[in-house]
Amino acid sequence: MSDLSELNNLLADEALIHYASGQEQNRLSKGAGLLELVRSQELISRYLPPPPAVIFDVGGGAGVYSFWLAQQGYEVHLIDAVPLHIEQARHLSQAQPEYPLASLAVGDARQLNRADNTVDAILLLGPLYHLTERTDRIIALHEAHRILKTGGFAFAAGVSRFASTLDGLFRGHLDDPEFVEIVKQDLIDGQHRNPNNHPRYFTKTFFHHPEELRAExxxxxxxxxKILAIEGPGWLLQNFQEH
Structure with a gap:
């Protein structure tokens, strides 16, 4: 398990600020977040072994996917670099004692506190875009490989290199010169930055090309x-919850 200073190195200060509001806990319960949730659940369900298989949810935020899996009878271990997320998950776990998480911990995707070949599946639905250096992403993926049993599955999510471009076109952000500069950098090397911490422009992250993700x-x-789209063009749908 990494110490606090190492965890602070994992998530940049601006990323910690971004998540300090606690809103990540509810992000997947409204708007296009619902599409992300339902589609991700469908994809994960295709490959999971039956319960009570052991699942590590690494970078799992406040545990939205962890609790969904625990309710199906899986042994779920949640790890996240943001202490607030783990505290939120702990309260939720205590509120549903019939489906508790097996463990919750503040931790680092690059250094998992688990023996080799002991996990049936691992979720990496956040670390690969928050780890902005390729070397760190490879280390995190090596760790996933290390703890997985032979034949186990790792579910790794990336953000498209073109995410900001499409979002800017759709939402009119390209009228903002600051956002234009963000998009330019995204397209050059995938290094997404939000220097003024604009609340709608996300935070320090890395955006992949699909083949980059495969290579890593x-x-x-x-x-x-397989590399599969999660949201596709569905996020463009307005008033998603009404549909």
Whole structure:
């Protein structure tokens, strides 16, 4: 388990500020977040072994996916770099004692406190875009490979290199010169930055091309089964909850 200084190095100060509001806990319960949630659940369900398999949810925020899996009878261990997220998850776990999480911990995707070959599936639905250096992403994927049993599955999410471009076109952000500069940098090297912490422009992250993501997964020793879109064009739908 990493110490606090190492965790602070994992998430940049601006990312910690971004998540300090606690809103990540509810992000997947409204708007296009619902599409992300339901689609991710559908994709994960395709490959999971039956309960009570052991699942690590690494970078799992306040545990939205962890609790969904625990309710199905899985042994779920939640790890996140943001202490607030773990505290939120702890309260939720105590509120549903019939479906508790097996463990909750502030931790680092690059250094998992778990023995080799002991996990049936691992979720990495946040670390690969918050780790902005390729070396760190490879280390995190190596760790996933290390703790997975033979034949286990890692579910790793990335953000598209073109996410800001499309979002800016749709929402009119490209009228803002500050956002234009953000998009330019995204397209050059995938290094997304929000220097003034604008609340709608996300935070310090890395945006992948699909083949970059595949290459990183395979360099870490994992087999890349498939790269699948999660939201596709569905996020463009207005009033998503009404549909």
């Amino acid at each position: 997964v395979e360099e870490a020793g994992l087999h890349s089964e």
